[in-house]
Amino acid sequence: MNDNAFTFQTLHPDTIMDALFEQGIRVDSGLTPLNSYENRVYQFQDEDRRRFVVKFYRPERWSVEQIQEEHQFALELIDDCVPVASLLSFNDQTLLNHQGFRFAVFPSVGGRQFEADNIDQMEAVGRYLGRMHQTGRKRPFVYRPTIGLEEYLIEPRKLFENASLIPSGLKADFLKATDALIAAVGERWHSGYTPLRLHGDCHAGNILWRDGPLFVDLDDARSGPAVQDLWMLLNGDKAEQRLQLATIVEAYEEFSEFDTAELDLIEPLRAMRLVYYLAWLMRRWADPAFPKNFPWLTGEDYWQHQTAAFIEQTKALQEPPLQLTPMY
Template sequence: MTASAFHFQTLNPDTILDALFEQGIRIDSGLTALNSYENRVYQFTDEERRRYVVKFYRPGRWNAAQIEEEHQFAQELAADDVPLAVPVTIGGKTLFEHQGFLFALFPSLGGRQYETDNLQQMEWVGRYLGRIHQTGRRRHFMHRPCFGLQEYLLDPRALFESSLLIPAALKPAFLHSVDALIAAVTPRWDENVTMLRLHGDCHPGNILWRDGPLFVDLDDARNGPAVQDVWMLLNGDRKEQRIQLETIVEAYEEFSSFEVKELTLIEPLRAMRMVWYLAWIVRRWDDPAFPGSFPWLQDEDFWRGQTATFNEQVRVLNEPPLQLTPMY
């Protein structure tokens, strides 16, 4: 993989038009870039006035087999009446290649923003998560990875140690906070937890509302514990989160059994997400899109704040985990 491919520098409008033309798609509008840091995503209208989204996958992130598993999962979910964006099939394929770039087409589906404080909408989402996981339990991803300590904590720790983005004077304290977080998460992580195919990144930004929820972006789909698709929907103080959790779980269990013991993984998963997300930005820093989008990463105050945030998460990990009321 060349540096230019990594930076998407060779993915210009002509390249995109040629890639689409090869699949019989002729654009009748401009290309509107949509918000995506990891991949490059564009919306357009074809000559028959059909609206599409084309996604060009970041080279080196997922291989073809891993992307095809994602597409197969989406097709299974759609067949089970889960509302989500499903890749378009052309000539029996959903994944295509042009000049070294893997890409896929999706119908352009609009919707309103999911309301994170609306318990009725949250109930709907919980019900569909149960259906997603019902499908996800049928088999495992064979090519995509599982949630685990190595990818989400240990590999990022090694990256931070070698990174020149972290100010030298602040790095010892920052690494100490990462080590403390790893030490707190490790005994709380259950290697024997039941793994299933997940959405993987089920935060409110990946849910649209169209007379019900519409799930988008399975780019982070992988094997993991069911609670991974639940905890990112919780917000507010502990009392509010408990009400939300009970709302989601009651609806979820109309289709899937929820393992209450997985609630002990909420804060470990949150810690893993915090570390992984920061490492993702550091890892992508050579992509020109990242310094302009995350300029605060070069400020000393950010790293002081991040150290404090990790230390606070260690404190949270030592508190009793969120639980359901006895009626569940």
């Protein structure tokens, strides 16, 4: 099966309910789809009115070993009292299989949206990220990848070269902007950090608030610099970002030392995410969910905007990196 073309079209509601029934769970409600494009995630209620979430992994994206490493990391975090979404085990297995689909089941938990402009909530998140990384440093990932230029920039650039989604009249300018961005990242990127196991996609949308933060969706867990789990929380103008960064790092360092040299990687990581995200959309275009939810990807305005965004990020890479501002 080709991962790029996989569409989940054979994952029918009956298939999902049969998969759950095999594990002793009787679905007694509808299957409510939750916001996920990479995988398929549904909330439901069983006959005892308990609520669950089931997550079906996109086949061939991650190997069995890589998913098991994600689960093991989550279980270690739970053991260390880091608030992450818990996994249910069936016959001592958290990764289950039905008709070729790998899936996992979680208790359904509620919560409010994390307020990215709330400095008190930001402090609490920083504290728990310090604890998360304390766990992340205990052992390395063996199978999961490490953040690097090849996966995030070089491979996407090859995809862009032959992409039919990019309007022909705009492709030359887009590729020129891409090449300039890649070159700028190459000048700033360094590997002078100690990699650790990360959440990997720690933005506000992956944090719920329940009298404290709850981190969800470790699907993008991988190895890399600690700052990867910090920079996506920053928002607003530079002054606001400096205050947020100082708040996060001060709380973080209650549990883990933070290497300020990693601040140099914030803008390279931002650039890498811009390129990688766009390549991800293009790789998934054969999945009907993507044209339906991202129809603007076929418009000229979108590609002009992407070209401008790459040029703007290249300029940002020429500026001095964000620095910590003392809290007192």
